[in-house]
Amino acid sequence: MDCLFCKIANGEIPSTKVYEDEKVFCFKDIAPITPIHYLIIPKEHISGASAITAENSAVVAHIFEVAAKIAKDEGISDGFRIITNCGENAGQTVNHLHFHLLAGVKMGWGVEAVNPVE
Ligand code: AMP
Ligand code: ZN
Numbered sequence: 550m551d552c553l554f555c556k557i558a559n560g561e562i563p564s565t566k567v568y569e570d571e572k573v574f575c576f577k578d579i580a581p582i583t584p585i586h587y588l589i590i591p592k593e594h595i596s597g598a599s600a601i602t603a604e605n606s607a608v609v610a611h612i613f614e615v616a617a618k619i620a621k622d623e624g625i626s627d628g629f630r631i632i633t634n635c636g637e638n639a640g641q642t643v644n645h646l647h648f649h650l651l652a653g654v655k656m657g658w659g660v661e662a663v664n665p666v667e
Contacts, residue, residue: 550594554645558592568619572611575619575650584653585625589616595646598635616650625652 556562557576564576567587578586591608595601601609613631620626629652634641640663 552594552645553643554588554590554647555594558590568615570615572608573615575615578649583651583656585623585629585651587619587650589619589648589650591646596644597641597646598633600646612648616648619650620652623652628652628655630656 553562557564558574564579566574566576568575568589571592573589573591575587575589578588589612591605591612593605593608595605595608616629616631617626620629629650632649632651633647634649
């Protein structure tokens with residue numbers, strides 16, 4: 550399958566690795582929007598949040614465990630945000646489930662509407 554994040558998870562395409570275990574891979578976002586901006590992905594290909602099922606959802610809980618561990622290791626437990634964009638209107642650009650871990654700046658709360666939804 551021609552999937553950018555599958556290739557990053559298996560080392561075919563280089564990335565700056567933050568964490569890896571048998572189920573997940575975490576690496577630095579190539580275009581960070583906050584001082585700390587990591588992506589946490591399952592090694593198994595899941596196209597996005599709308600493809601989470603009873604069969605594959607355990608990895609999502611594991612991703613949140615890993616996020617908490619990374620936050621502790623990075624000293625950001627007092628303030629971080631986890632986001633997953635699902636579908637075109639939400640701005641998903643890579644069709645492999647990924648969770649953005651953002652930290653290092655005081656964040657506001659809002660949704661920037663780029664274009665009105667038809
Ligand atoms: P999204 O727009 O939510 O689908 O997020 C995709 C993210 O992947 C964006 O924040 C991109 O900056 C990031 N990205 C795209 N290509 C790479 C890459 N080769 N290495 C690291 N991050 C990437
Ligand atoms: Zn993939």
